[in-house]
Amino acid sequence: MAPLKLDQTRSLFQRAQAVMPWGVSSNFRYWGDDTPVVARAAGAYIWDADGNRYIDYRLAFGPIILGHADARVTQRVTEALANGNLYAHTHPLEIEVAERIAAMCPGVDKVRYANSGTEATLHALRIARAHTNREKVIKFEGCYHGFHDYLLFSTSTTPGGSLGSRRSPLAAQNSSGIPSAMRDLVISLIYNDIDLLDRTVRARWAEIAAIIVEPIAGNMAAIMPAPGFLEHIRKLCDEYGIVMIMDEVKTGFRIARGGAAERFGVRGDLMTYAKSLANGFPLAAIGGSNAVMGTIEPGRMAQGGTYCGNAVGAAAALATLDVLAHTDALEQIQARGTRLMQGLGEVLTEAGVEHEITGLPAMFGLTLEPRVRPVRDYRDMLESNPALYEHLILAMRERGVEAEPDWREPFFLCAALSDADVDETLNAANDAIKAAKAVYHK
Numbered sequence: 209m210a211p212l213k214l215d216q217t218r219s220l221f222q223r224a225q226a227v228m229p230w231g232v233s234s235n236f237r238y239w240g241d242d243t244p245v246v247a248r249a250a251g252a253y254i255w256d257a258d259g260n261r262y263i264d265y266r267l268a269f270g271p272i273i274l275g276h277a278d279a280r281v282t283q284r285v286t287e288a289l290a291n292g293n294l295y296a297h298t299h300p301l302e303i304e305v306a307e308r309i310a311a312m313c314p315g316v317d318k319v320r321y322a323n324s325g326t327e328a329t330l331h332a333l334r335i336a337r338a339h340t341n342r343e344k345v346i347k348f349e350g351c352y353h354g355f356h357d358y359l360l361f362s363t364s365t366t367p368g369g370s371l372g373s374r375r376s377p378l379a380a381q382n383s384s385g386i387p388s389a390m391r392d393l394v395i396s397l398i399y400n401d402i403d404l405l406d407r408t409v410r411a412r413w414a415e416i417a418a419i420i421v422e423p424i425a426g427n428m429a430a431i432m433p434a435p436g437f438l439e440h441i442r443k444l445c446d447e448y449g450i451v452m453i454m455d456e457v458k459t460g461f462r463i464a465r466g467g468a469a470e471r472f473g474v475r476g477d478l479m480t481y482a483k484s485l486a487n488g489f490p491l492a493a494i495g496g497s498n499a500v501m502g503t504i505e506p507g508r509m510a511q512g513g514t515y516c517g518n519a520v521g522a523a524a525a526l527a528t529l530d531v532l533a534h535t536d537a538l539e540q541i542q543a544r545g546t547r548l549m550q551g552l553g554e555v556l557t558e559a560g561v562e563h564e565i566t567g568l569p570a571m572f573g574l575t576l577e578p579r580v581r582p583v584r585d586y587r588d589m590l591e592s593n594p595a596l597y598e599h600l601i602l603a604m605r606e607r608g609v610e611a612e613p614d615w616r617e618p619f620f621l622c623a624a625l626s627d628a629d630v631d632e633t634l635n636a637a638n639d640a641i642k643a644a645k646a647v648y649h650k
C-alpha cells in the first residue's frame with residue numbers, strides 16, 4: 209500500500225508547534241509527529257490538509273450527530289447571525305431551545321445554558337453544593353467530566369498504579385496545577401461497583417453534595433452501566449438528600465432523543481448536556497428538576513456567563529433538535545451502528561483477536577485482548593492491549609477511516625454515515641487488522 213501523502217499536513221503542523229504548545233488547542237488532540245491537520249469536513253467525512261479523505265468516527269469527540277456542515281443547521285445559524293449573536297438579554301431562540309430540551313429529556317423542568325461540557329459540570333456541581341450545603345462529590349474512575357479542577361481526578365488517562373486498591377480507591381490528580389486542597393473534595397469510586405458505592409454513601413452521606421456519573425462511560429470505551437447501577441445511585445441520592453448529576457455530555461441527544469434518562473429510565477436531579485445538542489456549535493446546558501434548579505437565585509447563588517445562550521449556539525441547537533425530534537436520524541444511526549459493531553466483531557474474530565465490544569450503536573468501544581471479562585470498569589480496561597488497538601486504528605486511517613487511536617475513546621456515528629461507508633470501514637478494518645498484527649508481533 210502506498211503511504212498517504214502528508215507533506216502539507218506535516219508542514220502546517222510544524223507551523224502550529226511554533227505558535228501553539230504541542231501544536232494543538234486541546235491536549236487530547238496531540239498524536240505525536242503525525243498529528244493530523246484537518247482542512248474541512250462535510251457529512252460523514254473529514255479531509256486533511258493534503259486532501260486525503262477519511263470516514264470520520266471521532267466526530268470531534270462526539271458532537272457531530274447529524275454530520276459535518278449539515279445544511280439545515282448552517283441555514284438556521286446563518287439566519288440567526290443576521291440579527292447579531294449576543295445581547296446579554298433573554299431572547300426567543302434560547303427560550304425555544306429550553307422548551308425543546310424540557311420536552312425531550314425526562315427529568316428536565318428548567319434549563320440554564322453554558323458553552324462547553326466543562327462549564328456545564330462546573331455549574332452543576334455548584335448548584336448541587338448550594339442545594340445541599342455540603343461540599344464533597346463522588347465520581348467514578350475512568351469517567352471524565354471536563355477540564356476544571358473539581359473533577360479532573362481518576363479519569364481515563366490516570367495510570368492504574370495511582371488508583372489505590374479496589375477496596376479503598378484513591379482520587380488521583382490528573383494534572384499538575386490542580387490545588388491539592390481539591391483532592392479532599394473528591395471521593396473516587398469504581399464504576400459499576402454497587403457495594404463500594406453503597407458502603408461509602410451510608411458511611412459518609414452527610415458530607416456528600418453530589419454523585420456525578422456518566423450513564424454510559426463514554427470516556428472508557430462506552431462501558432455500559434451494570435444492571436441496577438444507575439438505579440442504585442438514584443436510590444441512595446433520594447435516601448440521603450444527595451444531588452444526582454447525570455453527565456449526559458456524550459450520551460445526550462445521541463443514544464436516544466431524551467438521552468440516557470430516557471434509555472435507562474433513571475433521571476438525575478441535574479443533567480448536563482453539550483456535544484450533540486448543537487451538532488458541533490458551542491452550546492451546553494444544565495437541566496434539572498424545579499426543586500434543584502430553583503437553587504439558582506440572583507445575588508445569592510451564581511450561575512451565568514457572557515456567552516451563555518448565545519444566538520448562534522441556540523440556532524444550531526434548534527435546528528439539530530428539530531431534526532432529531534422529527535426525522536429517523538437516530539434510528540439510522542442505530543441501524544448502521546449495529547451493522548458496524550457486528551461487522552467489526554466478525555473481522556476481529558476472523559483475525560483471531562480476542563476482543564470485547566462495549567456500548568451502543570451510536571457510541572461504542574473496542575477493547576482488544578482483554579484479560580478480564582466482562583470489562584466493567586476502568587481497572588478491567590487497563591488489562592488489555594491498547595498498543596494493538598492503536599496499530600489497528602492507524603492502519604485503518606491509512607485506508608481512509610479515522611477513529612481515535614486511544615481505545616478509551618469510543619467510535620461515534622453520525623446520521624450522514626451511509627451503508628456504503630460502513631462497508632468501506634469493514635473492508636478497511638479487515639486489511640488493517642492483518643497489517644496491525646504483522647507490525648505488532650514483529
Ligand SMILES: Cc1ncc(COP(=O)(O)O)c(C=O)c1O
Binds near residue numbers: 269
Ligand atoms: C462526559 C463528559 N463530560 C464533560 C466533558 C467536557 O466537555 P467539553 O470538552 O465540552 O468541555 C466531556 C468531554 O469529552 C465528556 O465526555
